[in-house]
Amino acid sequence: MYQNFGATVEGATVTFRVFLPDARKDPSQYNGDAFPGIRTIRVAGTFQRAGGWAWDVATAPELHRRDHPSGDLYECAVSGLDDGWYEYKYFVTFQDGHQRWVTDPCTKYLARNDENSGFVIGGPPVEIRDLAVRRPLSGAIFYELHPLDASASYRGARSPFRALIDRLDHIRSLGVNAIQLMPFTGWWGGGWGYTIRHFFAVEEQLVADPARPASRLHELGRFIDACHERDLAVFVDAVLNHVDAGSDPGTGFGYRWLYRNPADSPYLGRYEGGLFLNDIQYGHGCAQQFATDVCRYWLDRFKCDGLRLDYARGYLREDDVTTGAGRLIRDLRDHLDWTGRERVPLVIEHLPEDRSAAIATVNRFQADGMWFESLMFELRNANLTGRPSPDLLTALAAGEGFTAGGRNVGYLSNHDYRTFLDWPGAGGRAQWWRMQPALVALFTVPGAVLLRNGEEFGQQFAVPGFDHPDRQLPRPVDWSLADDEIGHRLIGLHRRLAQIRRENPVLRTGRFKPFPYVRSEVPDPEGLGVHTARGLVVYALTGDRHAIVALNFAGTDRETTVAFPHQGTWEELLDDADLKVLGQRATFTVPGNWARIFVCTE
Template identity: 45%
Template sequence: MYESFGAVVDGSRVEFRLFFPDNAVDPSQYVRGGLPHIREIRVRGDFQSALGGRDWDFASALVMRREPHPSGWLYRAEIDGLAEGYYQYKYFVTFENETTRWCSDPSTRYGGSDEHENAAFVIGGNFTRVRPLARPLPLKELVLYELMIDDFTADYRGALAPVDAVAAKLDYLEQLGVNAVAFMPWTSWPGGGFSWGYDPVQFFAVEYRYVHDPATPADKLFKLKSLINALHERNIHVIMDGVFNHVSAGVDPNHGFPYFWLYMNPADSPYIGPFERGGFFEEFDYRNGCVNQFIRDVCLYWLESFGVDGIRFDYTLGFFRRGSPELGISKLVADLKDALAERGRPEVALILEHLTDNRYQAIDDTNRICAGACWFDPFMFEAQRSAGAGVVDGRTLRVLNASLDFAPGKGPVTYIENHDHSAIVHEAGGRHRWFKTQPAAITLLTSPGTPMIHNGQEFGEDYWLPHEGPGRVQPRPLRWASRAPGSGDFAGERLYDVYRQLIRLRRDHPALRSANFFPYPFNHPDGYGAFPETGVVVYHRWDEQERFIIAVNYSDFDRWVDIPFPTNGPWQDLLSGETVTVAGWRLDNYRVPSNWGAIFFQRV
């Protein structure tokens, strides 16, 4: 429903549509909240001079008319005859108490060009439809690349729009071997400055600074769709980051989430109110049907109009109510799965970031919610601890057996760093100790789950972040010229080669993508397990066609290890290329180099 509101363009004609729910008309719309108490709404913008008035002028502004809607009320106004271009507007609202307010459009497709948080529309420009993936894959088959558009492109984009600059690096991503890009939020945020995007204000709109090119002002959405098409042509999946727990309502009545300030008394807004665990900006009130429908429609808009192949749902703990499948994230996931099944897209990835105090509780909650996966922080915490101290213990086995306790068809997204935390190279002691991260890379790409690489991790970016506070949201531009492959930097070149090799091995071998893992929960007498005295981990992965024995040495010393095997005969170490012959179901006194490992392979 909400995707049909906003500024709807047909040729040179624009119809503005602004909806308000009313529980007297449709009781399902809200159980808490009220009416906006509006006397008049005018549409003011920089299009008015083209129609004979003055831009942003009150007297010549369009007056919207109120009409009944099956779920409430709809305000409408139309204009025609505009030339091609990018136009900005806002609603100027006069309330019943004679106060006035400038409000943006909650369903706008375009963000404004400056700090005023205008809405916008486009006449003309280029158009393309997003073409679906030729071979969509289930989540367990993917290797994700978490990409922050600003940071990824800052070092080289020059005058290019950031999404165009991402498109210029697709050969690099394809050569690295990843087959999915997990974009950090691209929806509009307040102010127009740098942001990670977790302070959303316009949910249907792409952030202006990501798609703006002065030479082609009407091509903003075309740019993002073209990028997605280019990724799909390489069979690279696109995962968007959706922030649906909260909004940036703001404190200035003329700025912030429109469905907050469009109400004379913002406390009457049925969209905003306490629900579960907030703490970040202002919460959506998922007790109200209008919120569920708004967020569902936002998700389907990106899934259908932009053909995204999955959504990561940020901070789902904030809109999860255990035991209430009819509310919050549980209902949202169920509704989306039903809609996607009807559209023949059951493979779309629905991923939770579910930050329970006990991170393992997120597994049970993911099963209850029936999402496809959740982020698995314990893998990162353990990897960074081991990289820094060179130690392994019983906790290591638990995180490597990452798919444990997930229901069939569900699993973890594993990683050794992400946007929320310092880089693993930093946690390992600094870039001069880049080699300490190699064992973590080996386990990441050979353990159960869906592995994710944070942009720059593959060539050893080493940014530090504080654990909490506003200082965490800071630019971390990738230093392509001095650290990436081709720069001549030894650490960057070496790590890139390691990741490229490991990603290829994972994609080539289905057994490495299975949930099968041994041993757990304890070390096995034959020699499988995590051994603190040597810093070595030995584990077994398999499926019906392949067997793997993986030995990883986290210590700073070469270790001579007796490695167990399930069968005798030849096994190939896919890291070194060496073939060994196993007799007596073990390889005695085998050298595992420091901060490195062996991936022994045998076909069944």
């Protein structure tokens, strides 16, 4: 519904539509007496140049109120416009005579100048091919990027989304098959894009190109089409827990300022456990529908291939599937099934993370998976100390416990944290080889893999704590690091591990052993588990074939003995150090800061 409001263009005509819910007509919209108190809505902007003065309120066309089953719909059309880019805003007069400018809450275009809304007449079409192959989440290798940071060093005057196409072949060569975009809808200020204000519009900084003023949405569409051409899925970071509603009329979230008393807006208000800015009030049907339609717009119109629901815990009630994130997932799943897109993953960020509670939430609400921070922390600690904790086994076994195909998304770092090599004591890029066992672990446990932009060639980023003012400063990717010796070695390792994972399904979908795991700092009788003092971790996977993985976080070689499930030749995938198993057990050596991956060939 909401995706059809705002400014819609057909030929040389633009139609403006503003919807406001009314609980007297439809009680499901909200509770209480949240009436906007509007007398008139006019729309003014640069499109008025054709008949007079731009931004002239006196001659601005008025939107006429029409009946709607769930409220009121204000609407008007302007015809005869030339091709080009236009900006506009609503000028609202309330019943008591108070007046203010208001941004369009459903605008599809955003101008950085005064947060004006916008539309395009003419311009290049947005044409996006379908993704040829849709994979389950277990088959995904993500590449997380921020369009501004990833393109900062080379884009020049081009839009970030246009410039990013230059890097897609490199990303694809890593074995990546999915792009995880950080937020790209209209936000306030600088930072990473989590201060969302305009949910249906692309952030102007990401699509503006002086040479192509009428392009804009085409820039995003062209990027997604280029990804699909390369068999790269595109995932949206959906920020739907909160909104930066703004403190000044004429900017911020339009559905706050369309109400005479902004505090009366039924779209905003405390719902569950929000921590940031202004909560979206999911207890009200109008807000729930708005969020669902935002997701449908990006999934349908731009053929995006999956969603990461940012801080889903902030709008998720564990015992309620009728509102909040639970209802959102259910409604989106119904919509995707109905449109024949059953394999469009819906992934939640469930923080602060409690592994068992998070897995139970994924199962209960039929999400496809969750971001999994415990694996990052445990691998980091093993790397820093050379002494893997028994808790690392629990993290590695995170794929167990899911039902209906749920999976975790594992990573060595993401945008919220400093890069793996930048942690104090990690040795930095000069000691890149120390991260090898952690990287092998990431690629050899069931679930999805996520790589952070720049980490494939060892770039170091320091990210201050959550309350630090410099936390969301730009961190441009230095692509030149891909060309030195360390960059070549790390990129080669990523490519090799991705190929091994792709060619051996047991590494991404197999059953993990030992599980359940008896917490101990020494291996079990079969040689599986952690040996904390020796820096070793050994685990098995069973699926279409058998695999045994051994990680050595110590700086020196370690010998270990393991019970293999079958006699015969076991192929070693990293160094071609094949192993002949003649009895029930075999002994082998794991080089320092390295690993062994054995798969049964007989």
